[in-house]
Amino acid sequence: MPTQNKDKYTAEQKKKAAHIEDSYESKGVSKGEAESRAWATVNKQSGGGEKKGGSGTKKPASAKSHDRKDSAKRAxxxxxxxxxxxxxxxxxxxxxxxxxxxxxxxxxxxxxxxxxxxxxxxxxxxx
Structure with missing residues (x-):
């Protein structure tokens, strides 16, 4: 069953879940099952709620570029x-x-x- 608190999701994720849910309901799936499937799909595609930060987000672009070149040289x-x-x-x-x-x-x-x-x-x- 999907969690009731959807505060951590972006507006885009909520819109996508609503669209998927409507699609399932139009195919005859029950409201609860449609909602569950919709949020499962959104979670599968985007990894869940809104993410703060993440891998490499604090590293400046110049450092990322340098690291990519260094990795290519080692390879x-x-x-x-x-x-x-x-x-x-x-x-x-x-x-x-x-x-x-x-x-x-x-x-x-x-x-x-x-x-x-x-x-x-x-x-x-x-x-």
Missing amino acids: AATKHGAPRNKGGQSLDAQTKVDLMQRARGLNISGRSTMSKQELISAIRKAA
């Missing part, structure tokens, strides 16, 4: 063989396949014929 670096975090996994603990991918990202020539130890040496020299 590109990871794609090209850089470790995902600063500590990273030690080269000795990585598989040969991982080392090959990293060597490919560093454009190390002759990597396909190298042993695991040779790959580790080449990566350390290139990095």
Whole structure:
């Protein structure tokens, strides 16, 4: 059953719920069931009552832009063989396949014929 207090909802949400409720009632659904379905739909679509703040609302646009660029740079670096975090996994603990991918990202020539130890040496020299 829907809650009686709808103060936290915006006018748009209330209007949408009323429209949905009318639609259900015109299809023969009881008043209570129509109201329940209408508010369930509004909650599903908008996440409930009016929200104050939220994720990232206090961060200035310039900081958001900087963070997006920084994230893109990290993603590109990871794609090209850089470790995902600063500590990273030690080269000795990585598989040969991982080392090959990293060597490919560093454009190390002759990597396909190298042993695991040779790959580790080449990566350390290139990095």
